[in-house]
Amino acid sequence: xxxxxxxxxxxxxxxxxxxxxxxxxxxxxxxxxxxxGLALASAAAAAVLPAGSTARIVLAVPIVxxxxxxxxxxxxxxxxxxxxxxxxxxxxxxxxxxxxxxxLALSTAIVPGGFKRAxxxxxxxxxxxxxxxxxxxxxxxxxRVLAGEDEDDVTHTA
Numbered sequence: 001x002x003x004x005x006x007x008x009x010x011x012x013x014x015x016x017x018x019x020x021x022x023x024x025x026x027x028x029x030x031x032x033x034x035x036x037g038l039a040l041a042s043a044a045a046a047a048v049l050p051a052g053s054t055a056r057i058v059l060a061v062p063i064v065x066x067x068x069x070x071x072x073x074x075x076x077x078x079x080x081x082x083x084x085x086x087x088x089x090x091x092x093x094x095x096x097x098x099x100x101x102x103x104l105a106l107s108t109a110i111v112p113g114g115f116k117r118a119x120x121x122x123x124x125x126x127x128x129x130x131x132x133x134x135x136x137x138x139x140x141x142x143x144r145v146l147a148g149e150d151e152d153d154v155t156h157t158a
Contacts, residue, residue, distance in 0.1 A: 047118065067128050068093075068131065
């Protein structure tokens with residue numbers, strides 16, 4: 001019996017038809033989940049560890065140089081399958097992240113607490129989580145379209 005891509009997705013199967021469903025989807029999105037986990041760990045380190053500690057600095061570097069830019073790229077660009085394209089996204093994120101952190105830091109001037117380290121870390125972390133959510137939604141909805149579903153059945157904006 002031939003099963004349509006729509007039936008496989010409704011059952012929770014992988015796009016390729018394997019029966020591991022959600023687990024395969026999470027494996028294909030591991031890069032986003034790892035980066036958002038790194039951002040959350042950085043925020044926790046900024047809140048808990050004493051100022052100037054080596055562990056705090058080591059955990060803060062990824063949130064400043066990598067996480068926001070990479071997650072924004074995943075939210076805006078079409079997901080790539082090749083390792084080379086993901087490497088390019090990583091390099092682009094190294095240039096985009098500091099600028100994005102600067103803009104998010106400037107946005108803290110309008111929140112209570114103002115332009116302080118803890119508030120900036122919280123706003124950058126919230127931004128990272130938001131970008132990750134959009135990136136995951138976009139990646140999963142793109143998979144549904146690529147699996148052969150009709151555009152009318154999927155709410156998808158490019």
